[in-house]
Amino acid sequence: MDLVLQLLFTGIGIGAVYALVALGFVLIFRATNVVNFAQGEFSMVAAYLMVVFSVDLGWPYWLSFLIALAGMALLGVIFNLGVYYPLRHRTYLPVIIATIGASILLSNSVLAIYGPQPQVLQGWFDTPGIQLGPVYLDSQYLLIIAVTILLVLFNFWFFEKTLLGKKLQATSQDKEMASLLGISVSTMIMITFIYSAVLGGLAGILVAPVLFVSIQMGSTIALKAFAATIIGGFGDVTGAIIGGLALGVIETFGAAYISVPYKDGFAFLVLIAFLIFRPQGIFGERVAEKA
Template identity: 35%
Template sequence: MNGVMLGSTYALLGIGLTLVFGIMRIVNFTHGEFYALGAYMAYLFVAQLGVNFFAAILLATAIGMIVGAALEFFILRRLKTTDIDSVMLLMIGLWIAMQNTEQLIWGGVAKLIPSPFAQQPLVFGPVSVSPLKVFVLVTAIVLLIAFHLLINHTRLGLAMRSTFQDRDVASLMGVNVGTIYMATFALGSGLAAVAGALLGPIFLVSPTMGDLASLKAFAIVILGGLGSTVGATIGGFVLALVEEFGSGYVSADFRDAFSFLVIVAVLILRPQGLFAPKERVG
């Protein structure tokens, strides 16, 4: 249960990262910071401004998307280089600056976001689970379904998929690539922010929370295959379950090692990832 709940939020994180990489060819080091931003916004609205918990999650997601869109519009779009390493370096710079801005504003002390759910765990036989976790799981699943509908059944989704396949052809066919990039980055950032806003109340909010999230997101994307959103969804669940069962049955010390061992194994056996067709290898 816990693994499934984590998996659903990992999937949101992974999709956001794989989307930005697949369509924009950007190794997005700020991804974890958008996760942290979502969590801090939820904290700001719920704990500091007294906004309703559910509204705060929506607001946090919206702010994540707006900041993401602004970042694309004011910085990424205006870059004179498309070199993948230079853009990555830029994202590293932004990551460092964003993380320390969070610390400057909210301090290094971890914050707890109060939730309106009952603290008493629900008990089903031997399993006990908090209502908050059930809420997070349900929301994350709804978002995952909504996202796949968006990609597969809307004009925006079609334009994104065609840009992913071939940017130049898509542009020739009348797709406004600039708009698609902005939408992609906003969507990717929004997904990270909503994951942060959902997990924030379960865990704690601290300036360095994004680092682990980035690491996990990268792992998920590799597991699923770069640029594959279906792969990232499944990759998220696989990673969470591997962590859960690996540490449950072998040793919790090596919990984080399992994910990496699985990745190394996947790369050796199937370098293009579990779910991506071979020609997508970047």
């Protein structure tokens, strides 16, 4: 039982990271109908910004955190104007290719500026974790889980209870109709990119003390987050969260009880099973072609 609890905690912790990045995928997909393959690089860039402000410049952690997130908001604006906006009237394929290009540009830019050395970023708390009976709770994972819960609540309130949230939803559902109702579609898409970049950045900053800060950190997480998005149902916020958590728990238990080397395999096995038997994901709706 102790083993199960420990694995469950770790699985939820790592799953929460996937969920945070998956959320960024979903929001941009809903607003623009394209997958942003640079979402993982948003996490990596934010983690490096934290290293610059907090470690290199020695600024207080909370200040570095706020400035790093502000930097991510700016990156969201630049990304929207530089990658999405010029291609907004094209089909989804050029936009997706542009996001892949942007992902390569971001990782190589960081490599050129900061070098290839992995960096250490301290966690938010001085205490690495707490022993609760037989289970060790890593303080950083606790923080990640808490932030994920808060974000779920925030997203519900924001999208369902605020006018801006409803405008964003309207834009994602039908851009032409939203435009006819006086909603500035380009502004809504800009806000979505900013929010997604900040979310991706938040995930990167939170996970950096656990996985270290490296050029590859974003792509590793993004691959799983992408799988989580499909499992949860592409385009569904709740699905992204549930998909991420499920993936984290499945791979952790799969590693413990079946095979450690095939840990990643379990995640993708589940993905394949979903693609075959329930391609719309857990919360997605079946899209039927009309006769």
